[in-house]
Amino acid sequence: MKKIRIDHNTFIPMPVTLVGTLVDGKPNFMAVGWVSRVNAAPPCIAVSIYKGHYTPVGIEQNSTFSVNFPGTDLLVETDYCGIVSGRKVDKSKIFDLFYGELKTAPMIDQCPLCLECRLVDVHELSTNKLFIGEIVASYTEEKYLTDGQPDYQKMNAMILTMPDNKYRALGAVAGDAWSAGKKMKK
């Protein structure tokens, strides 16, 4: 095959999340796609956010944040939270909120899955800060479970692709992980 070079500022498929914080005591939510699990035990998740944004202020004030997974029914609200800054717009009334054991990580009742995180580390990069949080609690509803575990298909979780800038549903099953490759074992 013939490989060509393209712009190295390449974006990879991203989960669609809303990061929740309290900034000066007021709930705020920001759409974030630069999110990944980063530690196995204890379970930690990292969110990378541009330093100039409003959300880092809230994370650093409380050392807590939430990562909420909206379904496709919240697409418009989610996109809005990625377009407007909490510095200029009050985003505290868009969703019904609840709090968990950390008390300062606002979570979204309409989201099928909400992770409550305690900040355990910050890794500063040139334009972004990587906030690493221990997941202290995960909240969902019975209807989103399969065999007692979160089911992202039932949640209608979204993936963001760029640069086409599309929110996408999860697609058809292509195969089984930790299984399909066994046939290559001698």
Add this chain to the structure above:
Amino acid sequence: MKKIRIDHNTFIPMPVTLVGTLVDGKPNFMAVGWVSRVNAAPPCIAVSIYKGHYTPVGIEQNSTFSVNFPGTDLLVETDYCGIVSGRKVDKSKIFDLFYGELKTAPMIDQCPLCLECRLVDVHELSTNKLFIGEIVASYTEEKYLTDGQPDYQKMNAMILTMPDNKYRALGAVAGDAWSAGKKMKK
């Protein structure tokens, strides 16, 4: 709605990638889902890998690695690379390889997109190391481009969901990012 608590070791939808390294001079590939962009400029990507794995050895020997995005046609080979360790099995012959400007980050010719990365930072966590690489080059083929940009739909890129352990295709477009939310602006 009625929220319930579930196991806090929650996994989020992940991109399916193969991280390429040279270990003692021999190419090795590992399936990795804990991957995210983490810095805007310069463009950086992070991969989180369990410390005991073989791949960290190669990253630290060369301070380079690659992140390759397989299409669904490489599902079996990808899964195999997630099941067996380079400590026990030679994975250097599974794919046709090529190298870019860094010379020590093996990339997979059969993958529609390959990111060549220079290690710029390591963040050590308790069980995992987060390897932060600057993307110095991105390689694809003309047939995977739309308007000169990578098109993950054309690439048949995969998403991994857990705990159902399914590789999934990208699904139907649910809406437009940086656009759908504008209707909520006053």
